[in-house]
Amino acid sequence: MLLYTLTRLAYLAMVLVVMSILVFLVTQAMPGDVASMIAGQFASKEVIDAITVKLGLDQPLIVQYGRWAAGILQGDLGRSLVLEQPVAPILMEALSRSLVLAVVALAVVTVIGIGLGVLAAVRRGRLADQMVSGVSYLGIAVPDFFWAIVLVLVFGSYLKWLPTGGYAPLSDGFVPWASHLVLPVVTLVLMLIARIARLTRSSMIDVLQTNYVKYARAKGLPETVVIVRHALRNALLPTITVLAIDFGLILGGVVVIETVFSFPGMGRLLLFAIQRHDLPLIQATILIISTAYCLANLAADLLYAFVNPKIRHGMGNA
Amino acid sequence: MVKRLVARAVLSAFLLSGTALSAQAAGTLKVAVDSNLNTLDPAKMKGGQEYVAAYLLFNGLTAIAADMTLKPDLAERWEHSADLKTWTFFLKKGVKFHSGREMDAEDVLATITRIQDKATGSTARVNFEIVESMKAVDSHTVEFTLKSPYSGFAELFGERQARIVPRDGLDTLASNPVGTGPFQFVSFAPGDRMVVKRNPTYFEAGLPKLDEVVIRILPETASQVAALTTGELDLAWNLPPEAVDKVKATSNLKAEAVPTSTWDGVIMNGTTKPFDDVRVRRAVATALDKQAITQIALFGYGTPTHSPIPPSHPYFNKDLPIAKGDPAAAKKMLAEAGYPNGFEVTLYTPAGRATRERLGLAVRELLKPAGITVNVQRVPFDVFLKDIEGKAGFYIDGFFSRPTIDTSVYPWYHSRGSWNAALWNYANPAMDKLLDGARQATSEEEAKKLYGEVQALAVQDAPGVIPYVINHVNGVSARVQGFTSHPMMFLDLRNVSVGQ
Numbered sequence: 001m002l003l004y005t006l007t008r009l010a011y012l013a014m015v016l017v018v019m020s021i022l023v024f025l026v027t028q029a030m031p032g033d034v035a036s037m038i039a040g041q042f043a044s045k046e047v048i049d050a051i052t053v054k055l056g057l058d059q060p061l062i063v064q065y066g067r068w069a070a071g072i073l074q075g076d077l078g079r080s081l082v083l084e085q086p087v088a089p090i091l092m093e094a095l096s097r098s099l100v101l102a103v104v105a106l107a108v109v110t111v112i113g114i115g116l117g118v119l120a121a122v123r124r125g126r127l128a129d130q131m132v133s134g135v136s137y138l139g140i141a142v143p144d145f146f147w148a149i150v151l152v153l154v155f156g157s158y159l160k161w162l163p164t165g166g167y168a169p170l171s172d173g174f175v176p177w178a179s180h181l182v183l184p185v186v187t188l189v190l191m192l193i194a195r196i197a198r199l200t201r202s203s204m205i206d207v208l209q210t211n212y213v214k215y216a217r218a219k220g221l222p223e224t225v226v227i228v229r230h231a232l233r234n235a236l237l238p239t240i241t242v243l244a245i246d247f248g249l250i251l252g253g254v255v256v257i258e259t260v261f262s263f264p265g266m267g268r269l270l271l272f273a274i275q276r277h278d279l280p281l282i283q284a285t286i287l288i289i290s291t292a293y294c295l296a297n298l299a300a301d302l303l304y305a306f307v308n309p310k311i312r313h314g315m316g317n318a
Numbered sequence: 319m320v321k322r323l324v325a326r327a328v329l330s331a332f333l334l335s336g337t338a339l340s341a342q343a344a345g346t347l348k349v350a351v352d353s354n355l356n357t358l359d360p361a362k363m364k365g366g367q368e369y370v371a372a373y374l375l376f377n378g379l380t381a382i383a384a385d386m387t388l389k390p391d392l393a394e395r396w397e398h399s400a401d402l403k404t405w406t407f408f409l410k411k412g413v414k415f416h417s418g419r420e421m422d423a424e425d426v427l428a429t430i431t432r433i434q435d436k437a438t439g440s441t442a443r444v445n446f447e448i449v450e451s452m453k454a455v456d457s458h459t460v461e462f463t464l465k466s467p468y469s470g471f472a473e474l475f476g477e478r479q480a481r482i483v484p485r486d487g488l489d490t491l492a493s494n495p496v497g498t499g500p501f502q503f504v505s506f507a508p509g510d511r512m513v514v515k516r517n518p519t520y521f522e523a524g525l526p527k528l529d530e531v532v533i534r535i536l537p538e539t540a541s542q543v544a545a546l547t548t549g550e551l552d553l554a555w556n557l558p559p560e561a562v563d564k565v566k567a568t569s570n571l572k573a574e575a576v577p578t579s580t581w582d583g584v585i586m587n588g589t590t591k592p593f594d595d596v597r598v599r600r601a602v603a604t605a606l607d608k609q610a611i612t613q614i615a616l617f618g619y620g621t622p623t624h625s626p627i628p629p630s631h632p633y634f635n636k637d638l639p640i641a642k643g644d645p646a647a648a649k650k651m652l653a654e655a656g657y658p659n660g661f662e663v664t665l666y667t668p669a670g671r672a673t674r675e676r677l678g679l680a681v682r683e684l685l686k687p688a689g690i691t692v693n694v695q696r697v698p699f700d701v702f703l704k705d706i707e708g709k710a711g712f713y714i715d716g717f718f719s720r721p722t723i724d725t726s727v728y729p730w731y732h733s734r735g736s737w738n739a740a741l742w743n744y745a746n747p748a749m750d751k752l753l754d755g756a757r758q759a760t761s762e763e764e765a766k767k768l769y770g771e772v773q774a775l776a777v778q779d780a781p782g783v784i785p786y787v788i789n790h791v792n793g794v795s796a797r798v799q800g801f802t803s804h805p806m807m808f809l810d811l812r813n814v815s816v817g818q
Binding site: 033035036037038039046047050051053054082083084085090093094149152153156157160163164165166167259260261262264268269272275276277 | 354356357359362436437439443492493507508509510511534535536537538540541544545547548550698699700703704
């Protein structure tokens with residue numbers, strides 16, 4: 001297990017290096033540039049050139065990348081060219097908010113989604129199954145921004161129960177902090193729950209037809225024990241993977257939801273950086289998002305290997 | 319036992335949060351702006367949202383009041399020589415920066431030197447190119463010598479970027495903006511909020527009235543209006559025209575509107591075909607119905623005009639008719655210019671600026687009957703700045719109010735104007751003569767006559783079409799007292815207080 005973990009961590013480091021080079025090259029190829037952005041309307045070429053030199057953007061690409069990479073290795077994520085502040089604190093603040101959103105939304109999705117999936121599988125073909133399927137189709141078919149706007153209108157504008165957007169730091173008090181999270185979390189849950197419920201249902205149906213489940217039932221074990229202890233543990237393997245991907249997705253920023261709710265998370269930060277060609281901020285944000293994705297996948301794989309020993313012994317075909 | 323502990327913890331949290339809410343300063347104003355602030359360094363500011371911060375944290379030597387007159391700010395008075403080339407500013411004594419140090423003449427010199435430095439990238443640099451030299455006469459007197467006579471020099475210090483900053487904190491302004499303003503910086507979380515608190519040593523006695531201002535960044539107008547309705551917000555700065563009716567229709571809200579000289583324009587670059595032919599430019603101007611454009615782009619929250627001089631200005635040329643859109647006459651002009659079947663052209667609009675996008679679409683529809691096929695292309699703003707502005711033939715642009723009539727007109731229409739070459743490349747010796755004459759006009763009548771002719775020539779030569787000047791509208795909660803919208807779109811909160 002330790003060797004397996006170390007190997008996966010080495011892969012992760014390689015992925016991040018390749019990712020950083022790719023991001024660097026893509027941002028260089030983007031039209032427009034940060035010096036023009038800083039100089040603004042009607043700036044003469046002289047002014048733009050002066051800013052370019054000041055920011056070190058006149059150096060060869062390899063030098064610029066080398067400088068940035070050396071900084072990263074020393075734990076320095078660089079300085080935002082537009083905000084003229086170190087990138088790290090800005091990033092950490094956005095990441096911490098997205099993390100709260102991700103953890104709360106994923107917890108709700110995990111509990112309710114798996115519960116609904118199991119219920120639909122056990123009551124296959126009956127009313128409960130059809131209702132879960134109907135709700136799932138609705139969740140998949142309706143786009144997230146629509147849910148978001150409907151929730152704002154109903155609970156924010158009309159009923160006035162919850163804030164319509166923004167974010168309140170915990171220092172403002174627990175209730176303001178929590179109430180600002182409710183609507184974005186509910187939107188995320190509506191967006192993600194359908195997939196989890198459907199996936200759990202289909203894998204649960206497969207597992208319920210296996211011989212060992214039939215054998216457990218034949219032994220006279222109570223149905224709850226059969227489902228929870230024997231069936232669910234194996235049925236959850238594909239769900240774990242999808243949950244890990246969803247976690248990475250939310251951490252990486254759900255731009256539409258963050259925009260509708262004015263939620264200052266990673267998605268809006270990245271959008272801000274891209275719109276302004278703020279290279280160090282783009283690079284660092286994408287690096288953090290990539291790391292989060294990779295770590296979430298690694299956690300899923302380790303959990304998978306923990307649940308299914310075949311995988312860590314190289315016998316899995318996954 | 320565990321259950322009981324959890325229940326207690328939750329109850330305590332609720333009680334604590336209630337306390338936290340009620341303990342919030344009674345004089346806290348919550349303001350929304352629609353976009354992130356790129357910088358807190360006033361010299362580098364370019365967006366209206368940033369100017370909001372500039373006027374809370376900093377002062378200029380002079381100030382443009384809500385009635386558009388020039389008032390003393392950090393300078394208690396100023397004098398100029400008879401030839402308008404030497405200007406002396408006498409600073410108020412005892413004005414302190416938020417750091418506690420007294421502001422003096424050296425800070426003024428450092429501020430202007432920094433704006434003049436190309437590497438700073440300040441858009442106000444062109445304003446101060448006219449300065450030949452400057453010196454501190456004593457600790458509270460600054461003297462500027464100009465390259466040429468300029469009657470509007472004192473107004474330049476009321477400009478947005480010319481905020482006086484401390485010479486010993488120039489490099490940290492972006493992260494720690496220290497000024498002399500009515501409020502002092504507390505924190506800024508990019509994308510979320512900026513918090514400022516009352517400056518206890520502010521030099522205007524008894525001001526400001528508020529304890530704290532929280533500026534929240536809420537990009538969605540619908541969220542802003544909903545938050546105003548629920549009381550989460552007290553003021554939404556610069557509401558887009560499409561949101562004004564909704565605010566007006568809500569019982570506890572007011573829409574505080576004020577005419578401005580901020581304008582959008584249809585730019586026709588005179589160095590590109592077919593716009594190098596004045597007949598083509600005139601045809602475009604003739605085909606456009608300005609009243610209809612104002613309705614489409616601004617939902618009526620603006621006023622048709624001839625040039626950047628707004629109809630509310632005493633120098634506005636009332637004798638000049640506002641274009642009503644005559645496609646038949648435009649077709650005839652095009653035929654004379656060698657385009658009997660019209661032509662096809664791409665019109666670029668900066669993406670994400672809804673008003674200018676609507677203006678682009680209005681232009682497309684209004685030019686169709688004249689035989690001009692317009693393909694509207696939205697361009698990301700950074701690309702727009704780099705590749706379109708001053709380079710493309712046909713595009714939509716827009717500009718904030720300027721502090722004086724001269725700074726509103728001269729840079730665009732004079733052949734040596736700082737922004738002319740970066741926009742439409744227009745040159746007419748008659749226009750140059752009028753603008754140079756207006757700079758040295760000795761009476762109101764003379765200035766009014768000359769600027770009247772400037773407007774007539776701007777319409778006749780049509781380097782671009784300026785269809786309207788916009789209204790600046792703030793959405794304000796009934797709790798807010800003492801607030802008026804400023805025609806320069808500044809957010810002046812010195813006299814504002816909030817009721818319970």
